[in-house]
Amino acid sequence: MAMTSNKMVLNFVEDMKAMACPDSVIWIDGGEEQLDALRAEACTTGEILRLNDAQLPGCYYHRSAVDDVARVEDRTYICCKHKEDAGPTNNWMAPAEAYKMAGDIFKGAMSGRTMYVIPFSMGAIGSPFAKVGIEITDSIYVVLSMAIMTRVGADVLGMLGDSNDFVRGMHSKCQLDKEKRYILHFPEDNAIWSCNSGYGGNVLLGKKCFALRIASYQGRNENWMAEHMLILGIENPKGETKYVAAAFPSACGKTNLAMLIPPEGYRKQGYKVWTLGDDIAWIRMGEDGGLWAVNPEAGFFGVAPGTNRNSNPNALETTTSGTIFTNVVLKKDKTVWWEGMDKNPPEGALDWKGNPWDPASGETGANPNSRFTAPARNCPCIAPNWEDPVGVPLSAIIFGGRRARTAPLVYQSRDWQHGVFVGAIMASETTAAAAGAVGVVRRDPMAMLPFCGYNMGDYWQHWLNMGEKITKQPKIFNVNWFRLDEEGHFIWPGFGDNFRVLDWIIRRCDGAADAKETPIGFVPLPEDIDISGIDYMISPGRAFDGEALKDILSVDKSLWLEDVASIKEFFAGFGDKLPPEIAGELAELEKKLSV
Ligand code: GTP
Ligand code: SPV
Ligand code: MN
Secondary structure, three states: OOOOOHHHHHHHHHHHHHHHHEEEEEEOOOOHHHHHHHHHHHHHHOOEEEOOOOOOOOOOOEOOOOOOOOOOOOHHEOOOOHHHHOOOOOEOHHHHHHHHHHHHHOOOOOOOOOEEEEEEEEOOOOOOOOEEEEEEEEHHHHHHHHHHHOOOOOHHHHOOOOOEEEEEEEEEOOOHHHHEEEEEEEHHHOEEEOOOOOOOHHHHHHHHHHHHHHHHHHHHHOOOOOEEEEEEEEOOOOOOOOEEEEEEEOOOHHHHHHHHOOOOOHHHHHEEEEEEEEEEEEEEEOOOOEEEEEEEOOEEEEEEEOOOOOOOOHHHOOOOOOEEEEEEEEEEOOOOOOOOOOOOOOEEEEEEOOOOOHHOOOOOOOOOOOOEEEEHHHHEOOOOOOOOOEEEEEEEEEEOOOOOOOOOEEEOOHHHHHHHHHHOEEEEEEOOOEEEOOOEEEEEEOOOOOOOOOOOOHHHHHHHHHHHHHOOOEEEEEEEEOOOOOOOEOEEEEHHHHHHHHHHHHHHHHHOOOOEEEOOOEEOOOHOOOOOOOOOEEEEEEOHHHHHHHHHHHHHOOOOHHHHHHHHHHHHHHHHHHHHHHHHHHHHHHHHHHO
């Protein structure tokens, strides 16, 4: 039974039905009863498996196809009328061609299957900034995951009313044929078509497809910003909370930073970190002239490997109920395990492919991009105001990536324009979150390279324009937790100790900390970063100390000049879409490095 009389929604569903030819259509109402029935059905077919109810109540296990475990950037397209509007960093296809190609793939793809219609909201229902999508899918895993990651059901249609302002999302697993796998975005039509995948980032269309690729396009037209950013609050001993948003590329530490627990010394003084979001921020101008951020999601689709009681106890706690685990190790007692959880790989377990796993084999048990899908409300440090419809005011914006050598632990931009440049020159080593080689340095502006729904040159201009419009500009910083020593060990302890850097950032925002000016921006003096109580061995013979701190605060001009050469080459691809202000900042940087 259709749950709405909205003609646009009904027409969309009818069109997709006519194309995919499902045996039946089910509208997702958002109630537990329906979701429970779907869970039971998916357990019967083996699509998911119920985990140990005593230890992991309401949790399920899922495996994706072995060749379908990450986003496929080379098969992801922006389909707008003019190629130039997609820009040099996106794959482009003409809309008519894309609809035709995918239409042929979708033809009859759901015959013998049920088509689910998921009305979902990005943002709290009732928030003036929330946006609606309808996702059609033939996967119960997608329905259950969307019910965790977004707000789904009848209330969403109530909020939409008769409006045509919704994203039309069409997904089918089809045959999971990787040669016919496409993730197609039509920003000018508010539409997303995804076929032949069952992996989260390709199929949970509310996330990267809508909340970043389509929303970034909408934000440019409507004067707001959709960013690949976590949002956190830092409460000081006086009970005042300041908010920051941080953009790091995939698998570079957003979830971890969002949920961090400050070192003991800070905790004793009364410092606390509150989580508002771990992956996506929608940012608008507030009435006070500042920038305000909301998290449009309702759950976390987090990286499992490396999550443990020390690195991120809050994430671990978040996943103890109502969670779906994908591609992790399945233990005999129907609990889960992954590399980096503890030092006791389980015996008699099944690996992420479903085969008996021998920990001594040298193969990992969990896929490096294995993930958990967990409700945000489960998180012990979720901010009490995380669903506030107007969001939270940002004091600082932080960029960061994985750089073995070039970028120092932290530096601050001179002003907004220079800060936009700092975001635009971001680079990071690739990770398992996307298909392809891992560990290769690539330029990834604002951590948005795979997620910007239009020409990145226009995107930088939009950042500059937003800075002009606001009167209270957040301060802009860059961090790098990933500097390596000669032998490849992380020099900085990271995780909870990253709070020491957040502390400097907040003190800079308050005008309460000093800094040294360098060619790239303001770097802390070693004595400005509190390293008391750090207990970390960089390598067997070397403890982290003041010397190590000096090392990772250093700015090596020759390395930076190499980076300038790579930036020039990257920027050249944008032609006259490169804002002159950004070109000017690059010339300035080169000049400062050359003296
Ligand atoms: P996406 O969900 O893909 O967007 O990733 P993310 O940015 O949320 O990354 P996440 O926090 O899940 O971290 C990814 C990996 O980086 C995990 O294996 C972490 O253990 C590791 N990591 C996170 N923070 C740090 C840190 O401060 N230092 C080091 N060395 N590793 C870290
Ligand atoms: C990322 O890759 O940045 C993720 C996971 O957050 S996915 O939803 O697959 O994009
Ligand atoms: Mn992400």
